[in-house]
Amino acid sequence: MKHVIWTALALACATVSTTAVAGDAHGTTADEARALAETGATGDFARSLQAQEKRLQAERSYYPAMFRAAYARYPRIPAGALEALAYSQSRWHQLRPDRNGEPTHGDMPRAWGVMGLYAGDGFADQVGEAAALLGTTPEQVKHSPSTNILAAAVLLDRELRGSARDDEALAQALQRYAGFGESPGATVGAVDAYARESFAFDVLLGMDRGVNDNGIRVPERAVQWERAFPADTLARLNAPLVRLDLDRDTVETEAFAIDPRSEQLVTRQAAGNAVAGNGIADAGSVQSLATVDFPGARWVTSPNYSSRGGTAVREVAIHTMQGSYAGSISWFQKASAGVSAHYLIRSSDGQVTQMVRESQKAWHVRSHNPHSIGIEHEGYISNPDWYTTAMYNASAAITRQSCARYAGIVCTRAMKTYTSADLSDSSYDILGHQNLTDNSHTDPGKYWNWSKYYGLINPGSGGTTKIVDSFESSVGHFVTSPAYSGSTTGISTASTAARNCSIRHGGSCSLQVRLVDNTSSSASWAVRLLSGSGNPGSNTALSRNGRVGFWVFVAGSGMSVAVGIDDSDGTERSTSKAVPANKWTYVEWKLSDAAQWNAWAGNSNGAITASTVKLDAIWFLHANTSYTVNAYVDDVQLRN
Template sequence: MAAATLLFPLLGAAPSDARGSDHGLQSAFTSAAARYHVPPSVLLGVSYLQSRWDTHAGAPSVTGGYGPMHLTDARTALAESASHHGDGSEDARGDGARAALHPKVKPPKTSEIPARLRTLPKAAELTGLSRARLRMDPAANVAGGAALLAAAQKELGAPMSSDPADWYGAVARFSGADDTATAAAYANDVYAVLRTGQERRTDAGQLVALAAQPGLSPDTGQLRRAGLRTPEAGETECPPTVSCEWIPAPHEEFGDGDYGNHDLGDRPAAQDIDYIVIHDTEGAWEGVLTMVQDPTYVSWQYTLRSTDGHIAQHVKAKDVAWHAGNWYINSKSIGLEHEGFLARPDAWYTEAMYRSSARLVAYLAKEHDIPLDRQHILGHDTVPGPTASTVRGMHTDPGPYWDWRHYFELLGRPIEPSAGPNGGLVTIRPDYATNRPEYTGCVSAGQACADHGSSAVRLYSGPGESYPLIKDVGLGSEPTKGVNDLASRVSTGQQYAVAGQDGDWTAIWYLGQKAWFRNPQQSPTAVHASGDVVTPKDGLESVPVYGRAYPESAAYPADVPAQAVSALPYTLPAGQRYAVGGQVPGEYYYAVDFDEGSHRVVVGKDLYYEIQFGHRVAFVRAADVNVMASGS
């Protein structure tokens, strides 16, 4: 009570200061650090890794974390059903040679909420502040984080030093991780932030700065006194800069000769791995892990936890997981599930998870020679339907609230201009925080979603918002502003050929149409680029577009059923150009039995080009198109 009495005067004016003045939040960090004898840089560094100092207007993260310190109070987080792959009509396996797989969602077993999801109640005990205030008042939230760090330092028997190097153990404990590898990876990230420094304006308009300390070398030996378990890395395929554990998905037979939940393979010896697919889980960590260990469910290679960036690997890179809804993409990709929810704008992802994911993707891309661009680092929402009948049922995660621009900065491939105004291409790159298109359907159909930053830009049939939205004929319905409606939407990092300019509006070729988006010169939503594009060969009015690059029928051996080379309900008309992602051979992985001895990789003579056709990527036959430089 004495501590609480001392703290209340400190925070009395903080709510208005933290939201109204330019430096109110910075002052809150300074005050809280002084009150709890925590180095200000440590408090700022931990908060940056949790939230990048954003407040999210008091809304909880995907794991029930609040405020700039991401104090967790996730009493309802674990009640969410992991329904991502069991919802809707998409067949996660996406292979017509086998019966469609629509797994039933089994609600996860409820258990005690782990300590990492109950840090806000502990902060309330330490500060005497109410839980409501810790959720909604940014200054109180910062004070709660400082109190937790100070308590962790005392529990470790470490001095209340002013030297940031002496706080490594407390920072590791703040992560909430119960194992040394995750806690160390988290603490290492915080100290990396301290060494480089940061400065940014938050979502509440606050300017917050952390000065660089390039020579800072923490006492990592403190972690040995933290009382955490040592995890078994097992058979994981992860870089040493992340925390990774092996939680295998079962490759088992069940029922009437059926099996799941992935296929054994021999990649990259038998097939190249060309893509990494970014998903969100639509469920909480514990429930998702239960699902992926069910042989009757589906699978993916990795799951990432939001609170601290911890990674679980389930399927080897050599094997084919069932995750993307398109067998061609599945057989040539690695799938990453991120703990989160598409249609909850303020159910935000932590910086810890973004960084962990970027390190994993950069590692996998280097291992398998995968280009770090949006035609190879796919969202699940950019995977094409394999056939015309599947287009409507394809999934739409991670959705418009995944911060692709920041993600590619973390990958070491920031989205920058690569040409002048005559380059012929544009790369979509809005400012995430200020780009706030209207969406509906996050809570209920037709109801407006919360106003929020977005990676996506809306497309119109003319140079102005009075024109109708661009229509996707494959969806068979009128376009809407629904959060799951991809008909008239482009996303950060995607590249398109320029089709025209009218004042502040730029036209691109999109789904066989001229589509317009607002792109003012003073605040552009795209940057100039150049590269290869395809257009139909001379004399052709249009060419078919495909959702998979399958071989011609003559390429199949007698014991492997030939798969149809079926076009999508789109065409690429003469005179239009589309950005090329690369050339690939026609290829099909035949794997419909549990016995891997019957599996075959069929490679044809037909070649395809991957293109950015609409919101999703697609393929065209090389024999149908000419390739040229975008600026020609």
Template sequence: AGAEFGVPADLLASIAYAETRWEMVDGHQEFEGMAAASGVMALRDARLADGARLAGVSQEAAKSDVQANVRAAAAWLSREADNLGIDRSDLGAWAPVAAAYSGIELQAAQSAYVHGAVYRALNEGVTVRDADGSVRGTIAPRTVAADFEPEESAASLQKSTDYGPAIWRPSPNNSARPSGTTPSMVIAHTCEGSYAGCWGWLANSQSGVSAHYVVNETGSEITQLVRENRKAWHIGASYNSSLNGGTQSDKNGQSSNNFTIGIEHAGYASQSSFNTGMIQASAELSCELSEDYNLPRDQYHFVGHGQLQPYNRTDPGANWPWTDYLNRINTACGSSAPSGEIIIDSNNNLNDTNKGYISVSSNWSSSSHSTDYQTGYWWAQTAAVSDGASFWFYMPTAGTKTIDAWWVAGTNRAPSAPFIMYNASGSTVGSKNVNMQANGGKWNTLGTYSFTAGWNRVMLSRWTTGGYVVIADGVRVR
């Protein structure tokens, strides 16, 4: 499609990644005034109609057929390049074309979309894998500067006063809650689009809609748009407790916005899975909400938009991981792990580093997948080198512990990946080779070993058959 219409193929791929993570979505309307998106390119509104016409395909084909969808997007981008008179040979010059494609009106959100999504994918590179570990697609990293208004600097961004990790991007679309009303329920939504497109629309006075929070695709950024003590306009339904197990029947008939907090999540109700980093970040936010407003952490107080508005909404969708989500909320709020259990994640931000942490060299690369343990994993090529990923854990006294490991399986994974267990003095106490091409997305027992008081470790070695990769995701000590 890129060659046919004179559009850089990697630009098409990076826009598709920013919009849908290369998933052929069947979008649904989430916000009034914003049409549903369709296909891997998230075509909607005039981009769908005009793109289909320019590509010589029907709108239905452009929505449902992946080739027609990409061709329609390429045709639209090509025409926009002509309209803007850009140098097609300069990848950075395509930035205004990408901004136009986004449909975003607010300048700050346009810049976030261009620099933080589309051109970040081009500069950092992307590999997306399916649940079985097979590669769905890649973008090779390169250095390219987007010819576009700079993104807001981290120093210039105002932080939320309600939830510390969030960025404050105020929306005018809010109103007062009824007198004496405090939040008593949290509603989970999907944006039916990208992160920047989502908060950009909700912060736009012309949209007439809002939410309290928006979580990005990986959980690395959260935007707050409306203060928690104010009413955001995120659900159109009057409350009906019969849709929610009879909970809070005293609120029947009133606007659900009166007493709820709305959390939007970048993505689509139709997508097959959700990034664990996003789920974790949302759960941590929900934990704080539950503590601030004394909300029971159950399915009746953390509910889906579609559950309360079933006549025209389905989000967050059939594949939203409700059990995992509620478990993560409880865990974030201090529910203790089984006595003596330590889990070392690949992300040290999620570890209590007084009990356990991971260390890897700069030769290891990070990635993520729907079946990873929390927020991504580390991977490295197999090679005859002493350069393992070390999962360290502290034991106040000597004892026997069972070790489990978690990885993301795939056809390029090492069929005999070596885990080596060391005690606090550095002596080997055991080893286990595992087939990382199978049994991914779950805990796998390596064995039971005797450790000493102090800092012990489990090391995933790269020293095995060449031509594969090893995955350092998580280790559990129990």
């Protein structure tokens, strides 16, 4: 029986290699076609994307048993840590860099297996170290998924020093485990320390949010962020502090405050204290925003740049890192790497790090360097799950800014599709690394959704319905549980939000929001179901001239719903609308009608005043009850 399982897994892993994936020979159903069209995916691209997702789900079905075996062997490792580590490093996909046909990306050290272990080449030799500890061979660690998971487990167990099992111990262990930066025992530089902190943060974020999508299962459990990292690190990393009791929070000081909109820790020190002498600017400070070219980006200095020599900027080059966000930050700051980009974008939440000023030439596309802006996206070209909504939104915002800033870049002169004709055409202003004539790379690859990206950098107007989330293939922007926000009251952490394909208004699936009463509280339910984790940068821009709405079905009476909107001056909350039980009801609010909005957080004034805004959250409001209530949301949209 065991031989059959491993053989099937080997076939599944081979199926999802980065060689060409054929389209679905059986075509798509009407519902599948509608869902794909709503994401901007059509034709051969849509069928290829759908086929790859099915293959990834098949591969991922084997991993939970392997994780359980690793926990049984190394019980000191906290539950969920291995699943989150695999999610952070590979999105639960067996990395086989010797078979993907992709040139090494700026000689970036390659990662192996579902746990993304490094094998030297400029980073630590995690593969060799783990093989020695397990008494096996490096090749077995690289190519056997079960051994690869055990290899990561033995390395993490080694770093979990002492008996402490709290989030502080895990965060420190993950930073030692990371595999990049200076050799063990050496003094760690500020940028490498930041990269290791980013790595640990991304793993802990997966545990904090939980993941239940496309075959990936990371159990959700609240991370005590204030214990995991110092306050200045939390602010720099965009760490969510959503579960802190703001009335008793000891992290908030004269230097730090909690933003009521994002529920994140931000700096409030004077501009003169914003940048330490280590090349890293603190997020949220005045000087940080002056240092970077894209507002909100983190600044980390790379030595790998040179003068443009007076050449005008006329191009944006889209890249995929073939690696992790944290690892790329570490690699790009090494002079010996000889490679860099202007911007790096994190998959999980769209966080942006800038490493080269736009006025300088980054080293990313050879002869195109003098006239291009380079944007690197976390992930691997073989796995479309890296290309998240938050990442697309952040990247598109940088590109839209480039179109406004440089006369030589016009957003309508961007790639729209992935075809052989497009790949051989380097006349676009906004194009992939794969388009450039003197480069052999194939990123961002066939799973980068050029049609969606074109729509984000060229937002349409007039007489249209824009589906923001259809829930056909994923939970979209709604990646956190109903109890995740610190503004939520009355419900317990047992509440969940997950894609459900048994009840829906249109298409095949909806978002099921399961609300469970907090028996230790008598407070009425006020549930802030966050969109984009409450981070405006992770949400889609909506026109103020439209009406925002969604379909909702509630299996019980007494429920009202509302929405929160991130405006230029704060977050406004709509008036609430009562919804009847056991029937699909469409609810919407006109963004330009001040009578439908109330001030909620920040400097909000009870009116939507910006020309474009972001959806902050869907609110569910109900009197306190001991009953569990199931609500379903479908087709969140903007109507013009």
